[in-house]
Amino acid sequence: MRPHDxxxxxxxxxxxxxxxxxxxxxxxxTQTERFAAGGELIRQGDPADFLHVVLEGAVELYARWEGxxxxxxxxRPVGTFILAACIRDAPYLMSARILEPARVMRIPASDLRxxxxxxxxxxxxxxxxxxxxxxxxxxxxxxxxxxxxRERIASYLLRQSRQAGDADSFVLPxxxxxxxxxxxxxxxxxxxxxxxxxxxxxRLDGLRVTxxxxxxxxxxxxxxxxxxxxxxEGASAGASLPPVAAPG
Amino acid sequence: MRPHDxxxxxxxxxxxxxxxxxxxxxxxxTQTERFAAGGELIRQGDPADFLHVVLEGAVELYARWEGxxxxxxxxRPVGTFILAACIRDAPYLMSARILEPARVMRIPASDLRxxxxxxxxxxxxxxxxxxxxxxxxxxxxxxxxxxxxRERIASYLLRQSRQAGDADSFVLPxxxxxxxxxxxxxxxxxxxxxxxxxxxxxRLDGLRVTxxxxxxxxxxxxxxxxxxxxxxEGASAGASLPPVAAPG
DNA sequence: CGAACCCTTGACAGAAATCAACTAAGGTGG
DNA sequence: CCACCTTAGTTGATTTCTGTCAAGGGTTCG
Numbered sequence: 001m002r003p004h005d006x007x008x009x010x011x012x013x014x015x016x017x018x019x020x021x022x023x024x025x026x027x028x029x030t031q032t033e034r035f036a037a038g039g040e041l042i043r044q045g046d047p048a049d050f051l052h053v054v055l056e057g058a059v060e061l062y063a064r065w066e067g068x069x070x071x072x073x074x075x076r077p078v079g080t081f082i083l084a085a086c087i088r089d090a091p092y093l094m095s096a097r098i099l100e101p102a103r104v105m106r107i108p109a110s111d112l113r114x115x116x117x118x119x120x121x122x123x124x125x126x127x128x129x130x131x132x133x134x135x136x137x138x139x140x141x142x143x144x145x146x147x148x149x150r151e152r153i154a155s156y157l158l159r160q161s162r163q164a165g166d167a168d169s170f171v172l173p174x175x176x177x178x179x180x181x182x183x184x185x186x187x188x189x190x191x192x193x194x195x196x197x198x199x200x201x202x203r204l205d206g207l208r209v210t211x212x213x214x215x216x217x218x219x220x221x222x223x224x225x226x227x228x229x230x231x232x233e234g235a236s237a238g239a240s241l242p243p244v245a246a247p248g
Numbered sequence: 249m250r251p252h253d254x255x256x257x258x259x260x261x262x263x264x265x266x267x268x269x270x271x272x273x274x275x276x277x278t279q280t281e282r283f284a285a286g287g288e289l290i291r292q293g294d295p296a297d298f299l300h301v302v303l304e305g306a307v308e309l310y311a312r313w314e315g316x317x318x319x320x321x322x323x324r325p326v327g328t329f330i331l332a333a334c335i336r337d338a339p340y341l342m343s344a345r346i347l348e349p350a351r352v353m354r355i356p357a358s359d360l361r362x363x364x365x366x367x368x369x370x371x372x373x374x375x376x377x378x379x380x381x382x383x384x385x386x387x388x389x390x391x392x393x394x395x396x397x398r399e400r401i402a403s404y405l406l407r408q409s410r411q412a413g414d415a416d417s418f419v420l421p422x423x424x425x426x427x428x429x430x431x432x433x434x435x436x437x438x439x440x441x442x443x444x445x446x447x448x449x450x451r452l453d454g455l456r457v458t459x460x461x462x463x464x465x466x467x468x469x470x471x472x473x474x475x476x477x478x479x480x481e482g483a484s485a486g487a488s489l490p491p492v493a494a495p496g
Numbered sequence: 497c498g499a500a501c502c503c504t505t506g507a508c509a510g511a512a513a514t515c516a517a518c519t520a521a522g523g524t525g526g
Numbered sequence: 527c528c529a530c531c532t533t534a535g536t537t538g539a540t541t542t543c544t545g546t547c548a549a550g551g552g553t554t555c556g
Contacts (some may be wrong), residue, residue, distance in 0.1 A: 013250065018353055063390045065470075065472055070394055072386070084378075085383070087375055088376065091474065093386050098494055130378035137386055141320070142313065142318070145318040145391065147313070222313075224314075226339065
Protein backbone atom coordinates (compact mmCIF):
# COMPACT_ATOMS: atom_id res chain seq x y z
CA MET A 1 0.00 0.00 0.00
CA ARG A 2 1.42 3.36 -0.94
CA PRO A 3 1.38 5.78 1.92
CA HIS A 4 -1.03 8.01 0.02
CA ASP A 5 -3.75 5.45 0.24
CA UNK A 6 -3.52 5.19 3.96
CA UNK A 7 -6.95 5.86 5.43
CA UNK A 8 -5.22 7.71 8.23
CA UNK A 9 -4.28 10.45 5.81
CA UNK A 10 -7.39 10.32 3.69
CA UNK A 11 -9.49 10.63 6.82
CA UNK A 12 -7.70 13.63 8.23
CA UNK A 13 -10.14 16.50 8.72
CA UNK A 14 -8.19 18.38 6.09
CA UNK A 15 -8.57 15.71 3.41
CA UNK A 16 -11.57 13.57 4.20
CA UNK A 17 -14.22 15.68 2.48
CA UNK A 18 -12.45 16.36 -0.77
CA UNK A 19 -13.19 14.70 -4.09
CA UNK A 20 -11.21 11.60 -4.87
CA UNK A 21 -9.96 13.28 -8.02
CA UNK A 22 -8.70 16.23 -6.00
CA UNK A 23 -7.05 13.94 -3.52
CA UNK A 24 -5.33 12.07 -6.29
CA UNK A 25 -4.16 15.33 -7.80
CA UNK A 26 -2.74 16.37 -4.45
CA UNK A 27 -0.92 13.11 -4.05
CA UNK A 28 0.37 12.97 -7.56
CA UNK A 29 3.65 14.74 -6.93
CA THR A 30 3.74 14.04 -3.25
CA GLN A 31 6.78 12.33 -1.85
CA THR A 32 7.27 10.54 1.41
CA GLU A 33 10.67 10.48 3.05
CA ARG A 34 12.31 9.24 6.20
CA PHE A 35 14.40 11.52 8.34
CA ALA A 36 16.79 10.88 11.17
CA ALA A 37 16.52 12.64 14.50
CA GLY A 38 18.03 16.09 14.57
CA GLY A 39 17.62 16.68 10.86
CA GLU A 40 16.40 20.03 9.60
CA LEU A 41 13.17 19.72 7.65
CA ILE A 42 12.58 23.34 6.83
CA ARG A 43 14.24 26.58 7.77
CA GLN A 44 12.45 29.77 8.66
CA GLY A 45 12.69 32.33 5.89
CA ASP A 46 12.78 29.74 3.12
CA PRO A 47 10.00 29.87 0.53
CA ALA A 48 7.09 27.57 1.34
CA ASP A 49 7.35 24.80 -1.20
CA PHE A 50 5.60 21.92 0.52
CA LEU A 51 2.81 21.20 2.92
CA HIS A 52 4.17 18.64 5.35
CA VAL A 53 2.31 15.72 6.88
CA VAL A 54 3.91 13.80 9.73
CA LEU A 55 3.21 10.09 9.34
CA GLU A 56 5.58 8.74 11.97
CA GLY A 57 7.87 10.17 14.60
CA ALA A 58 7.76 13.72 15.86
CA VAL A 59 8.66 17.12 14.45
CA GLU A 60 9.45 20.27 16.39
CA LEU A 61 8.45 23.65 15.05
CA TYR A 62 10.61 26.40 16.44
CA ALA A 63 11.55 29.98 15.77
CA ARG A 64 14.89 31.72 15.96
CA TRP A 65 15.88 35.33 16.40
CA GLU A 66 19.26 36.82 17.15
CA GLY A 67 20.62 33.59 18.48
CA UNK A 68 17.64 32.90 20.71
CA UNK A 69 15.33 30.03 20.00
CA UNK A 70 11.86 29.03 21.09
CA UNK A 71 9.68 26.01 20.48
CA UNK A 72 6.35 26.84 18.91
CA UNK A 73 4.82 23.38 18.59
CA UNK A 74 5.46 19.66 18.31
CA UNK A 75 3.67 17.80 15.56
CA ARG A 76 3.01 14.08 15.79
CA PRO A 77 1.21 11.63 13.52
CA VAL A 78 -1.03 12.32 11.82
CA GLY A 79 -0.63 16.05 11.75
CA THR A 80 0.19 18.68 9.17
CA PHE A 81 2.22 21.82 9.39
CA ILE A 82 3.01 25.10 7.62
CA LEU A 83 -0.31 25.14 5.83
CA ALA A 84 -0.61 28.91 6.12
CA ALA A 85 2.76 29.65 4.56
CA CYS A 86 1.96 27.37 1.63
CA ILE A 87 -1.36 29.06 1.06
CA ARG A 88 0.09 32.54 1.05
CA ASP A 89 3.10 31.42 -0.93
CA ALA A 90 5.18 33.20 1.69
CA PRO A 91 8.36 32.37 3.59
CA TYR A 92 8.13 29.98 6.53
CA LEU A 93 7.86 31.77 9.85
CA MET A 94 9.21 28.74 11.68
CA SER A 95 11.84 26.08 11.26
CA ALA A 96 11.21 22.39 11.69
CA ARG A 97 13.55 19.71 12.97
CA ILE A 98 13.11 16.02 13.55
CA LEU A 99 12.57 15.23 17.20
CA GLU A 100 12.09 11.50 16.79
CA PRO A 101 12.94 9.56 13.63
CA ALA A 102 10.13 10.44 11.27
CA ARG A 103 8.38 9.69 8.05
CA VAL A 104 7.08 12.83 6.42
CA MET A 105 4.91 13.42 3.39
CA ARG A 106 5.53 16.56 1.34
CA ILE A 107 2.75 17.93 -0.80
CA PRO A 108 3.79 20.59 -3.32
CA ALA A 109 2.34 23.93 -2.28
CA SER A 110 1.43 24.80 -5.85
CA ASP A 111 -0.73 21.67 -6.10
CA LEU A 112 -2.34 22.57 -2.81
CA ARG A 113 -3.25 26.03 -4.01
CA UNK A 114 -4.53 24.71 -7.30
CA UNK A 115 -6.71 22.09 -5.70
CA UNK A 116 -8.55 24.22 -3.19
CA UNK A 117 -9.47 26.56 -5.99
CA UNK A 118 -11.08 23.73 -7.89
CA UNK A 119 -12.60 21.70 -5.07
CA UNK A 120 -14.93 23.76 -2.86
CA UNK A 121 -15.21 20.97 -0.31
CA UNK A 122 -11.48 21.01 0.15
CA UNK A 123 -11.56 24.79 0.39
CA UNK A 124 -14.03 24.50 3.25
CA UNK A 125 -11.77 21.99 4.98
CA UNK A 126 -8.83 24.32 4.63
CA UNK A 127 -10.92 27.12 6.09
CA UNK A 128 -11.85 25.00 9.09
CA UNK A 129 -8.27 23.93 9.58
CA UNK A 130 -6.91 27.45 9.42
CA UNK A 131 -9.59 28.86 11.67
CA UNK A 132 -8.78 26.21 14.24
CA UNK A 133 -5.06 26.83 13.93
CA UNK A 134 -5.61 30.55 14.34
CA UNK A 135 -7.60 30.04 17.48
CA UNK A 136 -4.96 27.70 18.83
CA UNK A 137 -2.24 30.33 18.49
CA UNK A 138 -4.47 32.98 19.99
CA UNK A 139 -4.93 30.70 22.99
CA UNK A 140 -1.21 30.21 23.23
CA UNK A 141 -0.62 33.95 23.13
CA UNK A 142 -3.28 34.53 25.77
CA UNK A 143 -1.58 32.03 28.04
CA UNK A 144 1.77 33.73 27.58
CA UNK A 145 0.41 37.19 28.29
CA UNK A 146 -2.06 36.47 31.04
CA UNK A 147 -0.44 33.70 33.07
CA UNK A 148 2.71 33.46 35.11
CA UNK A 149 5.07 30.62 34.32
CA ARG A 150 3.87 28.75 37.37
CA GLU A 151 0.31 28.97 36.13
CA ARG A 152 1.29 27.96 32.61
CA ILE A 153 2.98 24.85 33.89
CA ALA A 154 0.09 23.89 36.13
CA SER A 155 -2.47 24.31 33.37
CA TYR A 156 -0.26 22.46 30.93
CA LEU A 157 -0.14 19.51 33.27
CA LEU A 158 -3.91 19.54 33.58
CA ARG A 159 -4.25 19.60 29.82
CA GLN A 160 -1.95 16.64 29.55
CA SER A 161 -3.94 14.82 32.17
CA ARG A 162 -7.12 15.46 30.25
CA GLN A 163 -5.51 14.29 27.05
CA ALA A 164 -4.55 11.09 28.81
CA GLY A 165 -8.22 10.52 29.51
CA ASP A 166 -8.34 12.43 32.77
CA ALA A 167 -5.69 10.11 34.15
CA ASP A 168 -4.02 11.18 37.35
CA SER A 169 -0.71 9.84 36.15
CA PHE A 170 0.92 10.39 32.79
CA VAL A 171 4.28 10.81 31.09
CA LEU A 172 5.41 14.10 29.61
CA PRO A 173 5.49 13.68 25.85
CA UNK A 174 8.75 15.56 25.29
CA UNK A 175 11.94 16.62 26.99
CA UNK A 176 11.52 19.08 29.80
CA UNK A 177 13.81 21.61 28.21
CA UNK A 178 11.61 21.63 25.13
CA UNK A 179 8.54 21.97 27.25
CA UNK A 180 10.13 24.88 29.04
CA UNK A 181 10.79 26.58 25.74
CA UNK A 182 7.27 25.91 24.54
CA UNK A 183 5.86 27.39 27.72
CA UNK A 184 8.10 30.42 27.43
CA UNK A 185 10.74 29.99 30.11
CA UNK A 186 14.25 28.68 30.63
CA UNK A 187 14.89 25.03 31.53
CA UNK A 188 16.21 26.12 34.94
CA UNK A 189 13.09 28.04 35.69
CA UNK A 190 10.88 25.25 34.50
CA UNK A 191 12.69 22.81 36.75
CA UNK A 192 12.32 25.03 39.77
CA UNK A 193 8.73 25.99 39.10
CA UNK A 194 7.75 22.39 38.55
CA UNK A 195 9.45 21.45 41.78
CA UNK A 196 7.61 24.25 43.54
CA UNK A 197 4.32 22.74 42.39
CA UNK A 198 4.91 19.49 44.27
CA UNK A 199 3.30 20.75 47.47
CA UNK A 200 0.29 21.77 45.37
CA UNK A 201 -0.68 18.19 44.74
CA UNK A 202 1.94 16.75 42.43
CA ARG A 203 4.35 13.84 42.50
CA LEU A 204 7.27 13.82 40.10
CA ASP A 205 9.48 11.02 38.89
CA GLY A 206 11.51 11.89 35.84
CA LEU A 207 9.07 12.43 33.01
CA ARG A 208 6.24 10.83 34.93
CA VAL A 209 3.81 13.19 36.61
CA THR A 210 1.20 12.12 39.10
CA UNK A 211 -1.52 14.43 40.25
CA UNK A 212 -2.19 13.70 43.90
CA UNK A 213 -4.51 16.61 44.62
CA UNK A 214 -6.34 17.75 41.52
CA UNK A 215 -8.43 20.35 43.28
CA UNK A 216 -5.37 22.02 44.64
CA UNK A 217 -3.57 21.99 41.29
CA UNK A 218 -6.64 23.42 39.61
CA UNK A 219 -6.63 26.16 42.16
CA UNK A 220 -3.19 27.15 40.93
CA UNK A 221 -3.88 26.63 37.24
CA UNK A 222 -7.40 28.04 37.08
CA UNK A 223 -8.03 26.30 33.77
CA UNK A 224 -10.15 28.23 31.32
CA UNK A 225 -11.89 27.00 28.18
CA UNK A 226 -10.83 30.05 26.30
CA UNK A 227 -7.15 29.39 26.88
CA UNK A 228 -6.79 25.69 27.46
CA UNK A 229 -9.40 24.68 24.95
CA UNK A 230 -12.11 22.24 25.94
CA UNK A 231 -11.97 20.72 22.53
CA UNK A 232 -9.14 19.83 20.22
CA GLU A 233 -10.94 22.08 17.81
CA GLY A 234 -7.78 23.29 16.18
CA ALA A 235 -4.94 21.37 14.72
CA SER A 236 -5.31 18.36 12.57
CA ALA A 237 -4.89 15.28 14.67
CA GLY A 238 -1.56 14.99 16.34
CA ALA A 239 -0.43 18.57 16.35
CA SER A 240 -1.27 18.95 19.96
CA LEU A 241 1.30 17.39 22.18
CA PRO A 242 2.43 20.60 23.44
CA PRO A 243 -1.28 20.95 23.42
CA VAL A 244 -2.08 22.96 20.42
CA ALA A 245 -0.56 25.40 18.00
CA ALA A 246 -0.58 23.85 14.61
CA PRO A 247 0.15 24.51 10.96
CA GLY A 248 2.61 27.24 10.18
CA MET B 249 -26.02 55.13 -0.23
CA ARG B 250 -26.49 52.24 2.12
CA PRO B 251 -23.28 51.32 3.86
CA HIS B 252 -23.33 47.92 2.18
CA ASP B 253 -22.76 49.46 -1.20
CA UNK B 254 -19.68 51.29 -0.09
CA UNK B 255 -16.82 50.36 -2.37
CA UNK B 256 -14.59 50.40 0.65
CA UNK B 257 -16.30 47.29 1.94
CA UNK B 258 -16.91 45.65 -1.38
CA UNK B 259 -13.25 46.08 -2.22
CA UNK B 260 -11.91 44.58 0.97
CA UNK B 261 -9.66 41.62 0.19
CA UNK B 262 -12.21 39.45 1.93
CA UNK B 263 -15.14 40.54 -0.22
CA UNK B 264 -13.84 41.86 -3.50
CA UNK B 265 -13.66 38.58 -5.41
CA UNK B 266 -17.03 37.13 -4.48
CA UNK B 267 -20.05 36.98 -6.71
CA UNK B 268 -22.42 39.91 -6.49
CA UNK B 269 -25.21 37.51 -5.56
CA UNK B 270 -23.12 36.14 -2.69
CA UNK B 271 -22.29 39.62 -1.55
CA UNK B 272 -25.93 40.58 -1.58
CA UNK B 273 -26.79 37.47 0.38
CA UNK B 274 -24.16 38.36 2.96
CA UNK B 275 -25.47 41.88 3.29
CA UNK B 276 -29.11 40.88 3.39
CA UNK B 277 -29.37 40.56 7.15
CA THR B 278 -26.41 42.72 7.94
CA GLN B 279 -26.91 45.64 10.24
CA THR B 280 -24.79 48.67 10.81
CA GLU B 281 -24.77 50.36 14.18
CA ARG B 282 -23.05 53.21 15.93
CA PHE B 283 -21.40 52.70 19.28
CA ALA B 284 -20.11 55.10 21.87
CA ALA B 285 -16.63 54.88 23.28
CA GLY B 286 -16.21 52.36 26.04
CA GLY B 287 -19.09 50.19 24.92
CA GLU B 288 -18.73 46.43 24.90
CA LEU B 289 -19.20 44.99 21.45
CA ILE B 290 -18.65 41.34 22.21
CA ARG B 291 -17.61 39.40 25.27
CA GLN B 292 -15.20 36.47 25.28
CA GLY B 293 -17.00 33.20 25.80
CA ASP B 294 -20.15 34.31 24.04
CA PRO B 295 -21.22 32.35 20.98
CA ALA B 296 -19.98 33.85 17.73
CA ASP B 297 -23.07 35.29 16.11
CA PHE B 298 -21.68 37.98 13.85
CA LEU B 299 -18.67 38.81 11.78
CA HIS B 300 -17.83 42.42 12.56
CA VAL B 301 -16.56 45.07 10.16
CA VAL B 302 -15.27 48.35 11.52
CA LEU B 303 -16.38 51.20 9.26
CA GLU B 304 -15.44 54.12 11.48
CA GLY B 305 -13.69 54.62 14.77
CA ALA B 306 -11.55 52.02 16.51
CA VAL B 307 -12.19 48.77 18.30
CA GLU B 308 -9.95 47.08 20.85
CA LEU B 309 -9.75 43.31 21.02
CA TYR B 310 -8.65 42.11 24.42
CA ALA B 311 -8.61 39.01 26.53
CA ARG B 312 -9.32 38.51 30.20
CA TRP B 313 -8.33 35.84 32.69
CA GLU B 314 -8.66 35.82 36.43
CA GLY B 315 -8.98 39.56 36.63
CA UNK B 316 -6.02 40.22 34.39
CA UNK B 317 -6.49 41.77 30.99
CA UNK B 318 -4.39 42.11 27.86
CA UNK B 319 -4.88 43.86 24.55
CA UNK B 320 -4.63 41.54 21.57
CA UNK B 321 -5.25 43.98 18.72
CA UNK B 322 -6.80 47.25 17.66
CA UNK B 323 -8.99 47.23 14.59
CA ARG B 324 -9.56 50.35 12.52
CA PRO B 325 -11.49 51.02 9.32
CA VAL B 326 -11.86 49.11 7.21
CA GLY B 327 -11.02 45.95 9.09
CA THR B 328 -12.86 42.84 10.17
CA PHE B 329 -12.60 40.79 13.31
CA ILE B 330 -13.54 37.46 14.87
CA LEU B 331 -13.75 35.74 11.52
CA ALA B 332 -12.30 32.52 12.91
CA ALA B 333 -14.83 32.17 15.72
CA CYS B 334 -17.69 32.70 13.26
CA ILE B 335 -16.34 30.07 10.94
CA ARG B 336 -15.96 27.47 13.63
CA ASP B 337 -19.22 28.46 15.24
CA ALA B 338 -17.30 28.59 18.49
CA PRO B 339 -17.18 31.01 21.42
CA TYR B 340 -15.22 34.22 21.04
CA LEU B 341 -11.72 33.98 22.46
CA MET B 342 -11.54 37.72 22.86
CA SER B 343 -13.72 40.59 23.93
CA ALA B 344 -14.15 43.79 21.97
CA ARG B 345 -14.75 47.30 23.22
CA ILE B 346 -15.11 50.61 21.46
CA LEU B 347 -11.93 52.65 21.67
CA GLU B 348 -13.13 55.57 19.59
CA PRO B 349 -16.78 56.18 18.66
CA ALA B 350 -17.42 53.64 15.95
CA ARG B 351 -19.71 52.47 13.23
CA VAL B 352 -19.71 48.71 12.97
CA MET B 353 -21.30 46.33 10.50
CA ARG B 354 -22.45 42.95 11.78
CA ILE B 355 -22.79 40.07 9.36
CA PRO B 356 -24.64 37.03 10.68
CA ALA B 357 -22.21 34.15 11.11
CA SER B 358 -24.69 31.67 9.70
CA ASP B 359 -24.91 33.66 6.46
CA LEU B 360 -21.16 33.80 6.33
CA ARG B 361 -20.83 30.05 6.66
CA UNK B 362 -23.55 29.45 4.10
CA UNK B 363 -22.02 31.77 1.56
CA UNK B 364 -18.47 30.47 1.54
CA UNK B 365 -19.86 27.01 0.95
CA UNK B 366 -21.64 28.20 -2.15
CA UNK B 367 -19.16 30.69 -3.53
CA UNK B 368 -15.71 29.17 -4.10
CA UNK B 369 -14.18 32.56 -4.81
CA UNK B 370 -15.29 33.78 -1.43
CA UNK B 371 -13.96 30.61 0.14
CA UNK B 372 -10.57 31.34 -1.34
CA UNK B 373 -10.69 34.87 0.03
CA UNK B 374 -11.54 33.54 3.47
CA UNK B 375 -8.62 31.14 3.22
CA UNK B 376 -6.25 33.94 2.34
CA UNK B 377 -7.59 36.10 5.14
CA UNK B 378 -7.28 33.37 7.74
CA UNK B 379 -3.82 32.33 6.61
CA UNK B 380 -2.68 35.92 6.92
CA UNK B 381 -4.29 36.29 10.31
CA UNK B 382 -2.66 33.09 11.48
CA UNK B 383 0.74 34.28 10.42
CA UNK B 384 0.16 37.60 12.11
CA UNK B 385 -0.51 35.95 15.47
CA UNK B 386 2.47 33.66 15.05
CA UNK B 387 4.63 36.73 14.53
CA UNK B 388 3.16 38.31 17.62
CA UNK B 389 3.88 35.19 19.66
CA UNK B 390 7.42 35.05 18.31
CA UNK B 391 7.99 38.62 19.39
CA UNK B 392 6.69 37.90 22.87
CA UNK B 393 8.83 34.82 23.32
CA UNK B 394 12.05 35.88 21.65
CA UNK B 395 12.33 39.55 22.46
CA UNK B 396 12.75 41.49 25.67
CA UNK B 397 10.29 44.29 26.32
CA ARG B 398 12.91 46.84 25.37
CA GLU B 399 13.36 45.14 22.03
CA ARG B 400 9.63 44.83 21.48
CA ILE B 401 9.17 48.54 22.02
CA ALA B 402 12.04 49.48 19.74
CA SER B 403 10.82 47.26 16.93
CA TYR B 404 7.27 48.46 17.39
CA LEU B 405 8.45 52.03 16.92
CA LEU B 406 10.29 51.07 13.76
CA ARG B 407 7.19 49.38 12.42
CA GLN B 408 5.16 52.49 13.12
CA SER B 409 7.75 54.57 11.39
CA ARG B 410 7.61 52.34 8.35
CA GLN B 411 3.85 52.47 8.36
CA ALA B 412 4.07 56.25 8.36
CA GLY B 413 6.04 56.01 5.12
CA ASP B 414 9.43 55.65 6.76
CA ALA B 415 8.91 58.97 8.46
CA ASP B 416 11.29 59.84 11.25
CA SER B 417 8.51 61.42 13.24
CA PHE B 418 5.07 60.03 13.93
CA VAL B 419 2.33 59.90 16.54
CA LEU B 420 1.48 56.75 18.46
CA PRO B 421 -1.95 55.59 17.29
CA UNK B 422 -3.25 54.65 20.73
CA UNK B 423 -2.81 55.32 24.42
CA UNK B 424 0.49 54.24 25.86
CA UNK B 425 -1.14 52.03 28.44
CA UNK B 426 -2.89 50.10 25.68
CA UNK B 427 0.34 49.84 23.76
CA UNK B 428 2.03 48.50 26.86
CA UNK B 429 -0.62 45.85 27.21
CA UNK B 430 -0.40 44.94 23.55
CA UNK B 431 3.36 44.58 23.83
CA UNK B 432 3.03 42.47 26.94
CA UNK B 433 4.10 44.69 29.81
CA UNK B 434 2.71 47.04 32.43
CA UNK B 435 2.23 50.74 31.72
CA UNK B 436 4.89 51.58 34.29
CA UNK B 437 7.39 49.34 32.63
CA UNK B 438 6.53 50.65 29.21
CA UNK B 439 7.04 54.19 30.40
CA UNK B 440 10.41 53.38 31.87
CA UNK B 441 11.60 51.28 28.96
CA UNK B 442 10.54 53.92 26.46
CA UNK B 443 12.38 56.52 28.44
CA UNK B 444 15.43 54.31 28.51
CA UNK B 445 15.39 54.22 24.72
CA UNK B 446 15.89 57.97 24.40
CA UNK B 447 19.68 57.72 24.42
CA UNK B 448 19.39 55.15 21.65
CA UNK B 449 18.27 57.73 19.15
CA UNK B 450 14.78 58.76 20.16
CA ARG B 451 13.04 61.98 21.08
CA LEU B 452 9.73 61.84 22.91
CA ASP B 453 6.98 64.38 23.32
CA GLY B 454 3.74 62.93 24.56
CA LEU B 455 2.46 60.63 21.89
CA ARG B 456 4.85 62.00 19.32
CA VAL B 457 7.96 59.97 18.67
CA THR B 458 10.90 61.20 16.66
CA UNK B 459 13.67 58.91 15.59
CA UNK B 460 16.92 60.86 15.76
CA UNK B 461 19.29 57.98 15.14
CA UNK B 462 17.68 55.22 13.15
CA UNK B 463 20.80 53.09 12.89
CA UNK B 464 21.16 53.05 16.63
CA UNK B 465 17.52 52.21 17.23
CA UNK B 466 17.72 49.42 14.69
CA UNK B 467 20.69 48.10 16.54
CA UNK B 468 18.47 47.70 19.58
CA UNK B 469 15.41 46.44 17.72
CA UNK B 470 17.13 44.16 15.21
CA UNK B 471 14.03 44.14 13.03
CA UNK B 472 13.29 40.86 11.31
CA UNK B 473 10.94 40.15 8.41
CA UNK B 474 9.74 37.03 10.07
CA UNK B 475 8.55 38.86 13.14
CA UNK B 476 7.87 42.41 12.07
CA UNK B 477 6.49 41.52 8.70
CA UNK B 478 7.76 43.24 5.60
CA UNK B 479 4.31 43.20 4.18
CA UNK B 480 0.88 43.78 5.65
CA GLU B 481 0.16 40.33 4.35
CA GLY B 482 -2.18 39.53 7.16
CA ALA B 483 -5.16 41.40 8.40
CA SER B 484 -7.71 42.97 6.18
CA ALA B 485 -6.97 46.63 5.88
CA GLY B 486 -6.95 48.50 9.11
CA ALA B 487 -6.38 45.74 11.58
CA SER B 488 -2.79 46.68 11.97
CA LEU B 489 -2.35 49.65 14.19
CA PRO B 490 -0.82 47.70 16.85
CA PRO B 491 0.79 46.34 13.79
CA VAL B 492 -0.92 43.11 13.12
CA ALA B 493 -3.00 40.47 14.76
CA ALA B 494 -6.32 40.40 13.09
CA PRO B 495 -9.65 38.58 13.02
CA GLY B 496 -10.52 36.56 16.07
C1' DC C 497 -14.43 73.61 39.15
C1' DG C 498 -14.00 68.98 40.29
C1' DA C 499 -13.47 64.25 39.10
C1' DA C 500 -11.53 60.95 36.45
C1' DC C 501 -7.90 59.26 34.14
C1' DC C 502 -3.40 58.94 31.87
C1' DC C 503 1.30 59.22 32.45
C1' DT C 504 5.33 59.34 35.04
C1' DT C 505 8.48 58.47 38.82
C1' DG C 506 10.19 56.28 42.99
C1' DA C 507 10.69 52.51 46.20
C1' DC C 508 10.14 47.90 46.87
C1' DA C 509 9.12 42.95 46.19
C1' DG C 510 8.84 39.22 43.34
C1' DA C 511 9.90 36.69 39.24
C1' DA C 512 12.85 35.23 35.78
C1' DA C 513 17.33 34.97 33.29
C1' DT C 514 22.07 34.06 33.80
C1' DC C 515 26.25 31.86 35.40
C1' DA C 516 28.18 27.95 37.37
C1' DA C 517 28.65 23.48 39.20
C1' DC C 518 27.27 18.88 39.81
C1' DT C 519 24.65 14.50 38.94
C1' DA C 520 22.81 11.08 36.18
C1' DA C 521 21.67 8.76 32.12
C1' DG C 522 22.53 7.43 27.27
C1' DG C 523 25.40 6.55 23.44
C1' DT C 524 29.94 5.83 21.32
C1' DG C 525 33.97 3.77 20.47
C1' DG C 526 37.78 1.39 22.01
C1' DC D 527 32.07 -4.74 28.33
C1' DC D 528 33.80 -0.78 30.02
C1' DA D 529 35.61 3.97 29.78
C1' DC D 530 34.41 8.07 27.99
C1' DC D 531 31.85 11.75 26.26
C1' DT D 532 27.80 14.19 25.59
C1' DT D 533 23.72 16.01 27.17
C1' DA D 534 19.42 16.54 30.14
C1' DG D 535 18.22 17.79 34.44
C1' DT D 536 18.84 19.86 38.84
C1' DT D 537 20.40 23.10 42.27
C1' DG D 538 22.59 27.21 44.08
C1' DA D 539 24.15 32.04 43.91
C1' DT D 540 23.64 36.19 41.66
C1' DT D 541 21.93 39.72 38.70
C1' DT D 542 18.58 41.63 35.86
C1' DC D 543 14.14 42.43 34.75
C1' DT D 544 9.36 43.04 35.70
C1' DG D 545 5.29 43.71 38.51
C1' DT D 546 3.31 46.02 42.42
C1' DC D 547 2.28 49.76 45.43
C1' DA D 548 2.16 54.54 46.10
C1' DA D 549 2.20 59.31 45.02
C1' DG D 550 2.10 63.47 42.15
C1' DG D 551 1.50 66.24 37.79
C1' DG D 552 -1.14 67.11 33.91
C1' DT D 553 -5.17 66.79 30.92
C1' DT D 554 -9.88 66.10 29.62
C1' DC D 555 -14.50 66.04 30.24
C1' DG D 556 -18.66 66.59 32.58
